[in-house]
Amino acid sequence: MYNEKLDxxxxxxxxxxxxxEKEKQVLFKNAETIGVDLDEFEMVLESKLFEKQKSMEQEKxxxxxxxxxxxxxxxxxxxxxxxxxxxIAKCNDCDHEFRNIEVNSSVNELLNELKKIRKSKFKDExxxxxxxxxxxxxAEAIRNFxxxxxxxxxxxxxxxxxxxxxxxxxxxEELNSAWESKTEEAISKLHVFALNDKSIVPIxxxxxxxxxxxxxxxxxxxxxETIMLAxxxxxxxxxxxxxxxxxxxxxxxxYWPF
Numbered sequence: 001m002y003n004e005k006l007d008x009x010x011x012x013x014x015x016x017x018x019x020x021e022k023e024k025q026v027l028f029k030n031a032e033t034i035g036v037d038l039d040e041f042e043m044v045l046e047s048k049l050f051e052k053q054k055s056m057e058q059e060k061x062x063x064x065x066x067x068x069x070x071x072x073x074x075x076x077x078x079x080x081x082x083x084x085x086x087x088i089a090k091c092n093d094c095d096h097e098f099r100n101i102e103v104n105s106s107v108n109e110l111l112n113e114l115k116k117i118r119k120s121k122f123k124d125e126x127x128x129x130x131x132x133x134x135x136x137x138x139a140e141a142i143r144n145f146x147x148x149x150x151x152x153x154x155x156x157x158x159x160x161x162x163x164x165x166x167x168x169x170x171x172x173e174e175l176n177s178a179w180e181s182k183t184e185e186a187i188s189k190l191h192v193f194a195l196n197d198k199s200i201v202p203i204x205x206x207x208x209x210x211x212x213x214x215x216x217x218x219x220x221x222x223x224x225e226t227i228m229l230a231x232x233x234x235x236x237x238x239x240x241x242x243x244x245x246x247x248x249x250x251x252x253x254x255y256w257p258f
Contacts (some may be wrong), residue, residue, distance in 0.1 A: 004056070006030050010045070014052045019045065035248055040163045046203055047155045053199075054152075106148035107160045113141050132174075139178035147185050151193045151200060158186040158207050165211075166218040183211060 009030060013023040024045070031041045122134040148154050161183030166176055190204050 003034060006034065008180065010048065014049055017053045017056045019049050041223060043159050043162065043206060043210060049161050050155065050200065050203055051152055080253065105156060106153045107110070107156050110145050113145065114138055118122055135172040135175045139174040142178040145182070147182070147189060154186050154190050154193070155200070155203060158183055158190065161186060161192060162207065162214065166214055178196055180215070187211070
């Protein structure tokens with residue numbers, strides 16, 4: 001995600017499922033050195049810690065649970081022992097999620113969809129790049145993308161959405177709007193999971209806090225830009241007129257407004 005050294009440090013720090021203050025300081029120092037946004041880095045760390053703790057909890061559950069007795073295409077839930085069919089992601093009786101089932105990352109699927117939208121496809125007859133149409137196509141792909149259905153995917157999706165929204169590489173309101181709405185949708189869906197899993201409540205609260213701050217900052221910048229444009233354009237026009245009038249006054253024409 002960042003660089004080999006930082007990824008290795010993260011892996012080592014989370015190995016025991018805990019993150020001490022000293023470990024956080026080391027990670028943040030290394031992240032800051034390579035220019036990583038510290039707020040976004042904190043969210044990534046929290047989501048990775050959550051995933052590691054859940055993984056360790058699942059491994060512990062599997063170790064102490066009785067072995068499943070398969071019968072046909074049935075198996076037993078390691079949490080409550082109820083029979084469940086193969087290829088089912090969640091127990092119908094206790095809602096226990098089968099973490100050993102392979103799940104494709106929704107973020108990777110979306111990024112693959114966005115990669116298909118190439119700039120080379122958005123050129124006019126003269127070969128000029130049609131930027132607005134390109135960003136609109138990407139925004140449409142984000143809006144139409146199906147939101148994930150698992151907690152882990154939703155956390156990853158919300159983290160990605162927050163990092164993409166108003167990032168330095170995005171200067172297009174259509175695209176920012178798409179990431180904003182999709183991130184809010186992911187956070188909203190996480191609230192549903194929080195009804196039965198209180199462990200993700202701190203993550204959701206942190207998401208909402210950071211995202212609200214980012215939205216306020218973005219809207220303040222846009223508001224200031226609008227004000228500057230509203231004030232700046234008449235000023236530039238008037239200054240231009242004065243220069244025009246002054247130049248012509250030197251050759252005997254009178255264009256002064258006073």
